[in-house]
Amino acid sequence: MAMRVTAAVATVLAVFLEDPDADRYGLELMRATGQPSGTLYPILARLQEAGWVAAHWEGVDTTEVGRPARRYYRLTPDGAVAARDAVADLSARLAKAQPASRRPRLA
Incomplete structure (x- = not known):
């Protein structure tokens, strides 16, 4: 499936790319991206559907850790x-779409 990468999707992908082998959970991603759950979780679902992201539930005893499984x-x-x-x-x-007067100058 072709994935349309918007600025919001790119923000999520950038967090994943900081450490591509790391597992991330929703609240961590919301904090890192500044996106609310109503934006983040649909993005994660589309990334899963496209095969870019895999998901799994952690195997913990929720009463022992005192929180829901992530x-x-x-x-x-x-x-x-x-x-x-x-x-x-x-x-x-995005750089190409910016007017030349707004593009950063390289020294």
Whole structure:
């Protein structure tokens, strides 16, 4: 499935790309991206559907840890490659769309 990468999706992907092998849970992703659950979870669902992200429930005794089990998300190997390409492509498109007077000057 083709994944449309918006700025919100790119923000989520950028957090995953900080450590592509790390498991991340929803609240952690909400804090890192600044996105509310109503934005984040639909993005995660689309990333899963596209095969870019895999998810699993942690295996803990909820009474022992005193909280509900967390659902962890992680980039798939193909998802990591696709995420890097998509974030780079979006960055390039945004830079190109910016008027020349607003583009950063390289020293």
